[in-house]
Amino acid sequence: MFLSHQHQCWFGAEFRRFSLERSKPGKFEEFYGLLQHVHKIPNVDVLVGYTDIHGDLLPINNDDNYHKAVSTANPLLRIFIQRKEDADYSAFGTDTMTRKKNVLSNVLRPDNHKKKPHIVISMPQDFRPVSSIIDVDILPETHRRVRLYKYGTDKPLGFYIRDGSSVRVTPHGLEKVPGIFISRLVPGGLAQSTGLLAVNDEVLEVNGIEVSGKSLDQVTDMMIANSRNLIITVRPANQRNNVVRNSRTSGSSGQSTESSLPSSTPNILANFLQGEEESDEEDIIIEDSGEPQQIPKAAPTSESLESLTQIELHESTQNGFLPSNEMNLNHSAGSISMEYEVQDPDPKSLEEDGTIITL
């Protein structure tokens, strides 16, 4: 099968069309080389993007999203190339193509952008994630699940919680039930700087465990126990800022529907928790006053595997927490944060979590 590719770049809008074999797309590096070759710009750093089936402009910068892009070709795939220095990162994201009437018009009329001062920021891979909104596809629209990455930052988490009450719809009508709310954000703290949490947001879950029925002190302890990788599900006090989904079944671009099927849930959960297990497996050991080292994981014996599995399954019965392994790229209006989900719970994420500890 042949695919048609349209290339657009604005070193003065050049268009190229070429074909690739869908079944064997190859690696991103090769593709990047191919693009440079086709456009005869061998030494120019470029940003590569494509429009997905929803019309969102999404980046291509690794094998995974490259393969994803190729798989969405129908049969044509539109690829956009920008010189890195002039790159307009804001062009990427959900609804980019519909929100801005036409991404092409933006891209093709660079004058519009010249009015704004350019902010030179690094590539996403140069960042550590500090927070993300996750699981948009499986949560009710009124809820938001926020992940705060405490590691690698000196910023305090910087928020306070309090008791309060919220109104729930029950079979007996409206009922006032006790709840836990965010009471204060510390200026300059992680929670405030993400913009994803606000005062009076109701806390519903902490790392997948429902807080209803738990006391303020219990929830405090749970949050502190999870403070290195805190995932809080909130019902934002201001629902206008929420992600509003349109008729599409899935709010996040590139979300494949089968991954949220209930049948696959335990797997995902187990994987997720496994990943989470890994993420804080970072106790430090100093042997004979040598250098501090991370404590490795023991090769699991069959016995311990059994027990691990059981513990995790036990957890699953409690939380019903459906994390997603898919890449989610969502803008919530007004958000100023970088939002990237760590894609795979593979050893890479372990590396990322590595923290330098002074003893």
Added chain:
Amino acid sequence: MRRFLRPGHDPVRERLKRDLFQFNKTVEHGFPHQPSALGYSPFLRLMAIGTRSGAIKLYGAPGVEFMGLHEENNTVMQIHFIPDQCQLVTLLDDNSLHLWSLKQHSGASELREEHRFTLKGPPGSPPSATQVTAVLPHSSREVLYLGTESGNIFVVELPSFRVVEDRTITSEAVLQRVPEDYCNRRSCELVEALREHPKNPDQILIGYSRGLIVLWDLQNNKVTHHFLGSQQLENLYWQRDGSKFISCHYDGSYTQWPVSSDNRHPEPLENFVPYGPFPCKAISKIYWQTTKNGLPYIIFQGGMPRASYGDRHSISVVHGSQQIAFDFTSRVIDFFIIFSSEPTAEFDDPSAMVVLAEEELVVIDLKTAGWPAVHPPYLASLHCSAITCSHHVSNIPLKLWERIISAGSKQNIHYSSMPWPIDGGTNIAPDPPQRDLLLTGHEDGTVRFWDASGVCLHLLYKLSTVRVFLTDADPNDNMNPLGEDEWPPLRKVGTFDPYSDDPRLGIQKIYLCKYSGYLAVAGTAGQVLVMELNDEDAEHVVDHAEADLLQDQEGYRWKGHEKLRTRDGPVRFEAGFQPFVLVQCQPPAVVTSLALHSEWKLVAFGTSHGFGLFDHQQKRLVFVKCTLHPSDQLALEGPLSRVKSLKKSLRQSFRRIRRSRVSGRKRRGGVLSFTAWSMQSPDYTVQEANAKFDQDTLQEMELAPVQRKIEARSAEDSFTGFVRTLYFADTFLRDSSRHCPSLWAGTNGGTVYAFCLRVPPAERRMDEPVRAEQAKEIQLMHRAPVVGILVLDGRSNPLPEPLEVAHDLSKSPDMQGSHQLLVVSEEQFKVFTLPKVSSKLKLKLTALEGCRVRKVTVANFGSCKTDDYSENDLAVLTNLGDIQIISLPFLKLQIRYPCIRKEDVSGIASCVFTKYGQGFYLISPSEFERFSLSTKWLVEPRCVVDMPEVTSNNHVHNKSGMENAVRKSSTVLWWHKVVKHWNWYP
């Protein structure tokens, strides 16, 4: 296939769990908190105590005890046993009356509330008209006479509590033939006392508060005698033959009155103010006891000279020329005399006086010269000095047990040898499975050794560490401050003394090796004492060493208390545990952890600054390690100690004031000491009631919402260097081929230190020094306090205690397979491999459940079905008061039981687990609740009470209605305490 089953669904394991685990609260040890009423049945020989939280507890022979609880949780004001019945009536402060009886129910009997009743007046009458002030259960067992504030006496039938209106004794009827001028001066007012004539059940003596006393004839419904008292009346008591009675009064006087058929308005025989002539306090209760030799015993409560001794809580016993005013350290609630209850006996011949004071029970032997105290087998005042820590040792070898008892018996020589006089019922509980010791450390520097094997928590031996130190306490201050010739002839009795002279003496940690008899205790001012059991008195010098835990730190200033000064030269110690080594930590902060290895002869101790290891054989400090973060000013300065010293100065100023209401005081608690007892009630249901109350108050408080800061723990937090746990292990620390002795320490900041030790072999033990070298340091990234460290052997069994193997009581640990290290933090359980530390397993308790580990112990659980199966699990108490059992080595949650209210911080802090799945926690400053997690070891009361045969000549009832009384024949009642019972089912 099993691994794919969901947890909790393995039927084999589930069945096994039911054979292993079961939760019961079995018995309450100690002295009821806030007692408010006392009752005694000479017929059943049972004593009843009511409390301010509405509990009633009955006690008989040792082991015979059970309790009930009034739903209202109101203060029990009065308790009256129905004569010759297994029934009693209680009066609460809400004016309700309750009839309790012991009834058999499906093979077991319990104390049950049968009826309740509140006296109702006619509409529109004031509440005082029916406010009950005096209760008389008539010997007919059919009616109760209820004296009220209005002066009327109502008659109610039993057990129905139906008011018999036509028999009401109105004050008008009583006043009919009282002289006019007397009537004018003193109206009837409140009924203070009702007493049935000892020989004639048709006559009752009625005493009114203003002083009028009348003898009422029940047959003819009229007054037969008037006794015109001139003083406010407090109480009445009949002489045994009914020819005289005695009244006691508000002005500290008592009066004898003759009762004869020829004089209907007799004058008093004698009016006497025993502690006059200056104004005296009221005599609130009086006994007149006849004896064979003719000299009566006059026993009365109060009556002390108002100005000089008005603050004393005294009961005076006068017998001929002998007179002693027993002086109690807390308010006297009530007392009774045990005397011959045989109706045919001619004299009372009192044998013992039982006094319920606010904080303790005191029994005085009246038969032995000098009236010594009797050592009670139960109702021990655990809090005679506030409990600061406790330590439980299971399965004590007989030899050590006997030596402790022998040391204790030498301390008890001043007690009477009289057998315990309250001996109703029979204990039929099986003998305790083993000899268990509970050691409690106290604020005054003492350690008490309790026999915790059975239902009765019994004091075996008391150890004082005070002798080692120079304190500002005056040794003669407490005992008999007055000479023999002093007046009044006060004699201090009881053991309750809440005033510690020097809070630095407080005991914080205890470790007893049951095989060697070595005991280590550590206290508030950084003192660590190692002791040895000696059966003889001895005089010797205590070796003294100092451990500077801040070696590398400079430029700090300790602002806490000073270290204790020691006595120079030899000190005389009585038989028992005698200290031979004292190590004092510098700075003298409270010792937060302690471990003793009796085989290696090493003791390890930790404070908020670091930890040290001391060789008590060579008497040499092996090493110290500072764990303090340099910026941790709070720990450096010792803020807890500043609180303590404030407390000390306050206490010293209050010392001589001897407040009567000691129980109500609030205390300050430290992080690790648990002296901050909240006010609690002696029963779980009461606790629940209180919990509800707490919640209600909490809800009110929520109007001003509290907020909690969410922040990751950091290395810069305060008190991260606080040493929480110390552990000795013979394990593979460096390589997997050689094992060696090691010392492990865990801190508040989530750090674990492991030191490799070299202990010379026994033959060169005194010649070569013990060496230590740091081998590992583990930093848990979640940085939660490390509360437990444990090494599991090659078979995943916890390593045995020192000397356990040498005494053939444990299999040798498996030193072939690989060992594992279990680190328990407040938040997580983690298993690491050894010697190369890699993480193997974990259970993240807090992340999952929002609770934190407060106490953790390895416990051995035996199956109730087969004798040959037992397993080791972790017994865990969380900050929510739940108990969880977690399996070893796979860290799977087995079972969870709610145990302590989560608001009950001091209860949770005081909890100790035993090695066989039982535990204790304080439900009040003076009471331990005992619980069991095991199906196999269950110590709970089980007793029989034979109702004695009612002799036909006991009482003569000549009233037609009373003749119909159905006499109960002898009944055997099987009682056992109602225990709250949670059985776990999936």
